[in-house]
Structure formats: C-alpha cells, structure tokens
Amino acid sequence: xxxxxxxxxxxxxxxAIGFTFIYLPLLLVVIxxxxxxxxxxxxxxxxxxxxxxxxxxxxxxxxxxMRSLLxxxxxxxxxxxxxxxxxxxxxxxxxxxxxxxSLLFVLPIALPGIVTGIALNNVFTNFFGKLTFFTIVIGHxxxxxxxxxxxxxxxxxxxxxNLQEASMDLGANRFTTFRLVTFPxxxxxxxxxxxxxxxxxxxxxxxxxxxxxxxxxxxxxWIFQNLFRPNQAPIVNVVAAALILISILPIYFSQRLTADxx
Amino acid sequence: MQRNPKARALSLISLPLAWLLIIYIGSxxxxxxTSIWKIDTFTSKVIREFTLQNFIDVFTDRAYFNVTIxxxxxxxxxxxxxxxxxxxxxxxxxxxxxxxxxxxxxxLVLTPLWASYLVKIYAWRTMFYPxxxxxxxxxxxxxxxxxxxxxxxxxxxLSYLWLPYMVLPIYAGMEKLPNSVLDAxxxxxxxxxxxxxxxxxxxxxxxxxxxxxxxxxxxxxxxxTVQILGGTFQMLGNVVYQNFSLNLPFxxxxxxxxxxxxxxxxxxxxxxxxxxxx
Numbered sequence: 001x002x003x004x005x006x007x008x009x010x011x012x013x014x015x016a017i018g019f020t021f022i023y024l025p026l027l028l029v030v031i032x033x034x035x036x037x038x039x040x041x042x043x044x045x046x047x048x049x050x051x052x053x054x055x056x057x058x059x060x061x062x063x064x065x066m067r068s069l070l071x072x073x074x075x076x077x078x079x080x081x082x083x084x085x086x087x088x089x090x091x092x093x094x095x096x097x098x099x100x101x102s103l104l105f106v107l108p109i110a111l112p113g114i115v116t117g118i119a120l121n122n123v124f125t126n127f128f129g130k131l132t133f134f135t136i137v138i139g140h141x142x143x144x145x146x147x148x149x150x151x152x153x154x155x156x157x158x159x160x161x162n163l164q165e166a167s168m169d170l171g172a173n174r175f176t177t178f179r180l181v182t183f184p185x186x187x188x189x190x191x192x193x194x195x196x197x198x199x200x201x202x203x204x205x206x207x208x209x210x211x212x213x214x215x216x217x218x219x220x221x222w223i224f225q226n227l228f229r230p231n232q233a234p235i236v237n238v239v240a241a242a243l244i245l246i247s248i249l250p251i252y253f254s255q256r257l258t259a260d261x262x
Numbered sequence: 263m264q265r266n267p268k269a270r271a272l273s274l275i276s277l278p279l280a281w282l283l284i285i286y287i288g289s290x291x292x293x294x295x296t297s298i299w300k301i302d303t304f305t306s307k308v309i310r311e312f313t314l315q316n317f318i319d320v321f322t323d324r325a326y327f328n329v330t331i332x333x334x335x336x337x338x339x340x341x342x343x344x345x346x347x348x349x350x351x352x353x354x355x356x357x358x359x360x361x362x363x364x365x366x367x368x369x370l371v372l373t374p375l376w377a378s379y380l381v382k383i384y385a386w387r388t389m390f391y392p393x394x395x396x397x398x399x400x401x402x403x404x405x406x407x408x409x410x411x412x413x414x415x416x417x418x419x420l421s422y423l424w425l426p427y428m429v430l431p432i433y434a435g436m437e438k439l440p441n442s443v444l445d446a447x448x449x450x451x452x453x454x455x456x457x458x459x460x461x462x463x464x465x466x467x468x469x470x471x472x473x474x475x476x477x478x479x480x481x482x483x484x485x486x487t488v489q490i491l492g493g494t495f496q497m498l499g500n501v502v503y504q505n506f507s508l509n510l511p512f513x514x515x516x517x518x519x520x521x522x523x524x525x526x527x528x529x530x531x532x533x534x535x536x537x538x539x540x
Contacts, residue, residue, distance in 0.1 A: 003358060015354050023374075025382070025385035082278035089272075090275070092271075108282075112482050113480075114484075114499045115290070115521055118513060119290050123289040142281070
C-alpha cells in the first residue's frame, strides 16, 4: 500500500514504541541477572555471574524443569492426536451439531483458566481421591487440544478436499491418500500447533496450581513459590533471564518452517 | 468423497469429543451443580443440599458487584490498549513492511509470547517497584513517581502479557487482504487513511474480535498477575481463589460470573466469523 510520508513515519513511531514496550522489561531482567545488588534497585551496582552459577546447580530448578518438559511432551502428544482428528471431522464433513461442537472446542481457551482450574480440581479430587502428576497432564492436554485443533482446522479450511478427491479418483485408498497427500499438506500446521501447545503447557500456571499433586512442582510453580522470598530473588531472576534467552530458539525454528512453506 | 460420510465423521470426532465432554464440559457442569449446594461452615465440607444462597450472596453483596465491575474495567482497558497497539503494528507488518522483513518482524513480536507468563510479570514487577524500580528512576527526574503496585500496574502488565494474542490474529487477517481491494479503493480516490478506516478495518474486524476474546477472557480470569502487580487491588479471580478451599460452592458461584460474561460475548460475536480466526 502506498502511504504518505507522514503516515509512514507515524506507523514507524508506533512500531518503535511497540517494540520498546515489548523488549525493555525483558532486557532489564537479563541485565539484572548480572546485578550484584540482591534487591535489583535500578541502576545496577556492579557485575557478577554468581547468581548464574548458583542457579546452574540448584536441584529444585532442575527437578521442576524436567517435570515441566515431561508434562508438555505428554500433553502435546495427546493434543496432536485428538486435535487433528477433531479438525478433520469438523472442517471436512457436515453433520448435525457441527457448529455447536466447533464452539465447544474453543471453550477451554476462551474461558478463564481459573474456571477450568477449579472445575478440574473439584472433579479430580472427588473421582481420583487426590491430585497427581497425571492430573496436571490431563488439564494441560485439554487446552492444548484446542491449539492444535485451531491450527490444523485453519489449514484444512484452506486446502479444501479437491486434492484428496483427485488422489482417490486415481485409485489411492484412504490410507495412501492420507500418507502421501493429506499428511504432507498439514504437516506444517501440526508442527506449528504442536510447538504452540508445548509452549503453552510449559508456561501454564493457573490450571496447574489447581491440578498439581503434592510435591509436583512444575517450573512456573517453582518460580511463583520463590518469587516473594527475598534471598531467592537473584536465582529466580536468573531463571527468568534464561527463559527469555531460550524463548528465542522456538521462534527461530517456527520461522524456518513458515519460510520453507513459502 | 466418502461412501458413508456421517459414519466417517463420527469415528473421527468421537475420541476428541469424548475427552472434551467428559473431562471439560463434565467438570464445568459439576462446578455449576456445586454452586447450588450448601457448605458446612465448621468443616468446609460440601453438603449436597439445594440452595440458591450462594448466588443471592454474589448478586446482593455490594462488594462482589464492585469487584465484578472493577474486573470488567480492567478487562476492557486491557483489550482496548492491546487493540490500539496491535492494529497499527499488524498493519505495518502485514501491508507496509517489505515482504522479506515480515517474518523477522512477526518473530520479534512472537518472542514475548514464548517467554514465560511469570517471567513477563516478574519483569514488570522490577519496572514498577516503588522507590527503587526502573520506572521510578525514569520518571523521578521529571518530578513524578512510579504509580507503584495497583490497578494501573495490573492493566499495563496484563496488556503486555496478552499483546501477542491480539497482534497474531490481526496480522493474519490483514495479510489475507487481497491487494486488488486496496488498489480499487485507491483508484476510486480514497486516501490511505480512508482506505484503512473504511476498507481494511471492517474486513479485519473478525480478526480483531478474535484477538479480543483472548485479551478479554485471559484478563478476566487472572489472579496471579493481580497478586504480583496489584498490591491490595483485587479482581474476580482473587475472590474465587480465596474462597476455593474454604467455601467451594461460593467460589463456584463467583467463577460462573466470568463464564456467563464470556458465553454472552462469544455468542454475540459468533455471527461475525471471529471464531474461525482464533
């Protein structure tokens, strides 16, 4: 679109403000992780790597990271299977109640997390007697399904059914059609949805608070538990800084994928 | 395409639908039933006897009404702030920036979406810290002071958290716009400003609404950001959280307020096609 110089300058200013808004707080966390001052008063008083080396050997952090990774892995796997099945059914077939069902599938992310949290807590404690590691996974899988569903459904809507019909007219059976035609076409949507689901699960705290069994500390729960403890503040800050730096990696990969697509 | 499409659809949908209905919808329903049960005030045990007292308490007590209004004000402010920042940013990234730099720009906006929720709120805690925080350091030479923890900090923190959820659907919506539509508007004499207001905005409205579903719902149910940035400020989520272990039926009744608001909202925007943009 052709824009006047003033309009372009206005948009560039907004972009600059937007990016400052996004990055300034994150940058401060990374800088503070090297701050000698334990209360992080601004400006920093000196440079140290003491907090990083302390965090690196912290057992509690390692344990929480492993639990969060495992939770996200299982929840994402469940979500990839159930979410793509639902997407295939809802976008490619017309059946009674389809619109209502597709509305139902967005509810777990459209309703506030605390509602999901106490609803699941109530049912899990009444049916299973107690909360465990797997109650976390079930809770996470429930909203991860939605993310995969949305990604794959969007892809299916754009694809239409012509290619599959052509493949079957040419004699391929349903399985071969899926393997050679449908799957390669939806693969990127599955990866994108899976990455998003993994990230959401790894990061989730509200539903987790209500579904985690005793001692089942995920990384977000660990951070929250230690956030208000003054002598833990530098370690929490290092974990935060590390998460910010790591978060750049999935972005890089998901961008590579979309770049391949184009 | 299929011999028996109904049966094929049923076999595909049955497993995910069962998961959703049994685990999610079933739990929500159980929560609703709990909200019309009584509580033993000494043991905090739920007694399975019908009562409407919880709802009467929620709707007649002025304090809960105020919390609901406050929560709505925060959710609406956050949604508006996110929309005001996201619409021009998305427009720039999708239509103005050179196509080659678009993936980089969108990745730069996405990065904070992947940074942890707590990390982001933690970052704003260090920004807003009274007396020693960064904002105070920034503002005090100008004669002001950081607003400290409270409603303003909560609104800014939540806007920051949910901004990418608003940018992404709007970006996707604007990217889909065919160039021919914009060219037609220009050929008919519309200046860029008018094209934006009368062509781009109406067409991308469903995407904006899709973004608002996230910003609105996520803000309405939040209680952790409020604990970290709010000081003594409280929202509906905090009321639910505090009553959850002592009086589950009452907490359930309070939790139904955001559910009802969200269902009304979802129902009223469904016709715009916003749900397909999620």
